[in-house]
Amino acid sequence: MRDALLRAFRRAFPDIEPTHISRAPGRVNLLGAHTDYNEGYVLPVAIDRAVYVVAAASDEPLLELVAADIGERVAVRLADLEAGHDVEGSPLPRWARYPVGVAWALLGRGLAVWGIRAVFGGDVPIGSGLSSSAAVEVAFAALWQEIGGWELPSSELAKLARLAENEYVGVGCGIMDQFASVHGRAGHAILLDSRSLEWESVPLPPGTIIVVADTRTHHELASSEYNTRVRQCHEAVRRLSERLPGIRALRDLTPEALERNRDLLDDTLYARARHVVDENRRVLEAVEALRRGDAATVGDLMKRSHISSRDLYETSCEELDAMWEAAIEHPACYGARLTGAGFGGATVNLVLAEGLDDFVAHIRARYRGKTGIEPAIIPVESADGAWASAL
Ligand code: GLA
Numbered sequence: 026m027r028d029a030l031l032r033a034f035r036r037a038f039p040d041i042e043p044t045h046i047s048r049a050p051g052r053v054n055l056l057g058a059h060t061d062y063n064e065g066y067v068l069p070v071a072i073d074r075a076v077y078v079v080a081a082a083s084d085e086p087l088l089e090l091v092a093a094d095i096g097e098r099v100a101v102r103l104a105d106l107e108a109g110h111d112v113e114g115s116p117l118p119r120w121a122r123y124p125v126g127v128a129w130a131l132l133g134r135g136l137a138v139w140g141i142r143a144v145f146g147g148d149v150p151i152g153s154g155l156s157s158s159a160a161v162e163v164a165f166a167a168l169w170q171e172i173g174g175w176e177l178p179s180s181e182l183a184k185l186a187r188l189a190e191n192e193y194v195g196v197g198c199g200i201m202d203q204f205a206s207v208h209g210r211a212g213h214a215i216l217l218d219s220r221s222l223e224w225e226s227v228p229l230p231p232g233t234i235i236v237v238a239d240t241r242t243h244h245e246l247a248s249s250e251y252n253t254r255v256r257q258c259h260e261a262v263r264r265l266s267e268r269l270p271g272i273r274a275l276r277d278l279t280p281e282a283l284e285r286n287r288d289l290l291d292d293t294l295y296a297r298a299r300h301v302v303d304e305n306r307r308v309l310e311a312v313e314a315l316r317r318g319d320a321a322t323v324g325d326l327m328k329r330s331h332i333s334s335r336d337l338y339e340t341s342c343e344e345l346d347a348m349w350e351a352a353i354e355h356p357a358c359y360g361a362r363l364t365g366a367g368f369g370g371a372t373v374n375l376v377l378a379e380g381l382d383d384f385v386a387h388i389r390a391r392y393r394g395k396t397g398i399e400p401a402i403i404p405v406e407s408a409d410g411a412w413a414s415a416l
Pocket of ligand 1: 054057058059060061062198199200201202365366367
């Protein structure tokens with residue numbers, strides 16, 4: 026991948042030597058579905074699918090960006106970041122808003138952002154719930170940090186990458202994806218408290234493999250439904266806080282308090298809150314199980330998480346359910362659930378290493394049989410977080 030990107034750079038900028046390279050991984054989320062924007066716990070794993078940026082720093086206050094995977098190019102003056110248009114005055118294409126948004130967020134924080142000529146691309150599937158957008162943001166943030174010679178605490182870098190996505194791209198995501206891309210550690214999941222940003226890495230169970238099962242579907246309603254879920258959670262908090270003034274986010278709610286005050290919520294808001302309250306507990310239980318190397322319990326919690334996402338949070342879809350059902354009927358599968366925001370994309374599966382080949386063949390055939398769609402079944406390795414270096 027690195028060499029392919031270096032070649033792409035030479036083609037795009039034949040007379041210029043690249044000076045820097047960075048890499049940021051995508052992620053799966055073992056548990057913690059839609060808990061991050063409720064200030065709760067998440068348990069992501071950075072994976073060996075990543076975005077690379079190859080760049081040449083320049084004194085000119087200009088970003089010349091090439092998206093290698095789609096063969097598009099854009100040039101933006103640093104002075105025009107706020108206005109969000111390219112050198113010709115045209116609005117930026119969507120793909121460019123991720124890196125440009127990062128430059129905007131870093132400058133807004135008073136950090137030095139150099140002009141660059143850059144080519145980026147990678148092998149994180151787009152739209153599959155593996156956080157290709159966070160990987161782009163973090164790869165550029167790490168790159169500008171390396172070029173600029175400043176150093177932010179790693180959690181701050183993740184926060185600025187998220188700010189770019191929230192404010193510049195206009196997607197109201199939580200902190201999980203950027204955080205995982207920055208802090209990943211091979212062989213480990215990351216337990217993150219999305220409120221305090223305290224985190225620790227927790228070893229993955231020995232003898233298991235993580236398998237991403239991409240349904241190859243993506244439902245258009247994903248982003249509007251995502252925003253609706255965020256609003257519903259805030260509305261549930263607003264109503265519950267009439268009686269429970271200590272509650273700032275669903276994270277603060279106990280199952281008992283939710284049941285006692287159920288009359289304040291309609292059925293939908295209750296279901297959303299119930300999912301978040303239970304899911305937070307599942308994350309903490311899974312961490313205990315991981316510390317014991319107990320893959321069976323982690324897998325069981327993943328299954329319950331999927332059921333809750335399907336029935337209470339309503340972020341699954343037919344294809345994800347078909348993939349999930351195919352997975353959990355196989356004896357080598359400890360557990361499975363949808364990963365990312367839902368509404369298409371992929372499931373994440375925790376699988377006994379010895380049964381991997383049979384598992385892959387099984388879910389591929391079963392999913393194809395049920396839906397007529399050819400899935401992408403991808404065993405992945407856990408990976409370290411982002412890095413950048415001079416070439
Ligand atoms: C997307 C968002 C994350 C998180 C998940 C759901 O991946 O980017 O912040 O909310 O959905 O868990």
